[in-house]
Amino acid sequence: MDSSRHPIELTESEKTVLNIINELEKREKNPETNEITISNELKITLSEEGIKKLKMISEKNIDSDSAIKSLKERSLLLNNRVDLELSELGKDFCKKLRSEQLSNWYNDNLLRNVKSQAYASFCEQVYGKNLAQYNVFDMHQLNALISSFNLKSTDLVLDLGCGLGKITEYVQHHSGAKIIGLDFAEKLLTWARANTQAKEGKLVFQVGDFDNLDFASSTFDAIYAIDTLYPWFIGSLDKTIAKISDILKPSGQVGIFLAQIIESKKDSYLLDPSSTEIAQALSNQGFNFSTIDFTANARSIWVKEIEIGNKLKKMFEEEGNLDLCEELINDGKRWLHRNDNNLQKRYFYHAFKKH
Numbered sequence: 352m353d354s355s356r357h358p359i360e361l362t363e364s365e366k367t368v369l370n371i372i373n374e375l376e377k378r379e380k381n382p383e384t385n386e387i388t389i390s391n392e393l394k395i396t397l398s399e400e401g402i403k404k405l406k407m408i409s410e411k412n413i414d415s416d417s418a419i420k421s422l423k424e425r426s427l428l429l430n431n432r433v434d435l436e437l438s439e440l441g442k443d444f445c446k447k448l449r450s451e452q453l454s455n456w457y458n459d460n461l462l463r464n465v466k467s468q469a470y471a472s473f474c475e476q477v478y479g480k481n482l483a484q485y486n487v488f489d490m491h492q493l494n495a496l497i498s499s500f501n502l503k504s505t506d507l508v509l510d511l512g513c514g515l516g517k518i519t520e521y522v523q524h525h526s527g528a529k530i531i532g533l534d535f536a537e538k539l540l541t542w543a544r545a546n547t548q549a550k551e552g553k554l555v556f557q558v559g560d561f562d563n564l565d566f567a568s569s570t571f572d573a574i575y576a577i578d579t580l581y582p583w584f585i586g587s588l589d590k591t592i593a594k595i596s597d598i599l600k601p602s603g604q605v606g607i608f609l610a611q612i613i614e615s616k617k618d619s620y621l622l623d624p625s626s627t628e629i630a631q632a633l634s635n636q637g638f639n640f641s642t643i644d645f646t647a648n649a650r651s652i653w654v655k656e657i658e659i660g661n662k663l664k665k666m667f668e669e670e671g672n673l674d675l676c677e678e679l680i681n682d683g684k685r686w687l688h689r690n691d692n693n694l695q696k697r698y699f700y701h702a703f704k705k706h
């Protein structure tokens with residue numbers, strides 16, 4: 352069943368319970384006890400009793416038993432199972448809910464960023480130019496993308512997750528190619544169109560979802576994705592890379608900037624450029640690729656994010672944007688901590704489709 356043809360209204364409690372089960376289904380279970388580790392003190396099974404023990408349920412005073420009963424009646428959860436399990440309809444609903452929440456978040460935050468003078472100054476000083484970046488992507492990396500691609504003016508290119516489209520516009524300007532910027536945050540695309548009217552025809556901004564790329568086979572000469580192919584943005588990396596391969600022309604090229612993150616040292620093998628999750632997905636789809644290690648470059652960007660964020664705090668505050676500034680500083684600190692504990696690596700993958 353397709354939930355877009357069967358709109359379902361859920362209460363906030365039902366949405367919370369459904370999202371919790373969706374998240375817990377992805378966690379590792381102890382094969383002997385069937386338990387999922389929530390914290391050092393709390394392990395639960397994915398059951399009605401287990402869910403009740405979660406802080407989010409008790410703090411929000413949610414009656415999880417009646418939410419689960421109602422979700423089962425609406426076929427969002429499977430019935431007659433020992434463990435709670437989402438039905439296909441439930442998974443589909445969660446995906447739509449997540450896309451809605453994420454795109455609303457990006458619409459609101461990135462539009463606030465682009466209207467802020469303090470943010471413009473932050474981008475100039477941290478990245479070398481104000482392209483309203485929302486990533487760890489400076490001019491050094493952008494120039495590496497442009498020179499690796501070496502696009503022709505007749506090329507058709509796809510920017511996956513273009514956001515406000517200022518990077519898309521820069522790549523278009525320096526290559527002459529026609530570029531389609533795709534994103535699910537519609538308000539960002541409205542802003543991008545209004546600010547690039549002179550480029551009409553050479554720059555197109557289109558609403559779309561990475562999980563459902565609606566283009567014909569062999570459409571694009573090149574596709575790039577800057578900080579967008581993360582597990583929290585897409586359902587399946589393999590399926591997305593397979594689709595990218597399908598919509599690329601034979602011998603088409605792909606450019607991907609992405610961090611590989613690991614939670615524990617036992618997964619350190621994933622940090623090798625030929626073993627990262629995206630490297631595996633590219634190999635699985637038969638791409639040939641080379642990589643450039645931008646880990647040290649990213650580290651210097653986070654250091655600058657913290658330093659420049661602190662320097663511009665007053666300016667952000669005077670605009671009423673102190674929260675944006677604090678988020679930038681905290682983001683820099685989180686990534687720096689991860690980096691300095693060898694829990695991440697950042698690479699540029701330049702891949703070619705085999706023909």
Ligand SMILES: C[S@@+](CC[C@H](N)C(=O)[O-])C[C@H]1O[C@@H](n2cnc3c(N)ncnc32)[C@H](O)[C@@H]1O
Nearest residue numbers: 457484485486512514534535536560561577584
């Ligand atoms: C971290 S930002 C990067 C934006 C831009 N590439 C840049 O480097 O400045 C991620 C972007 O991907 C978009 N996005 C996330 N998940 C998406 C999805 N499933 N489909 C389409 N766009 C998505 C967000 O709306 C946001 O604009």
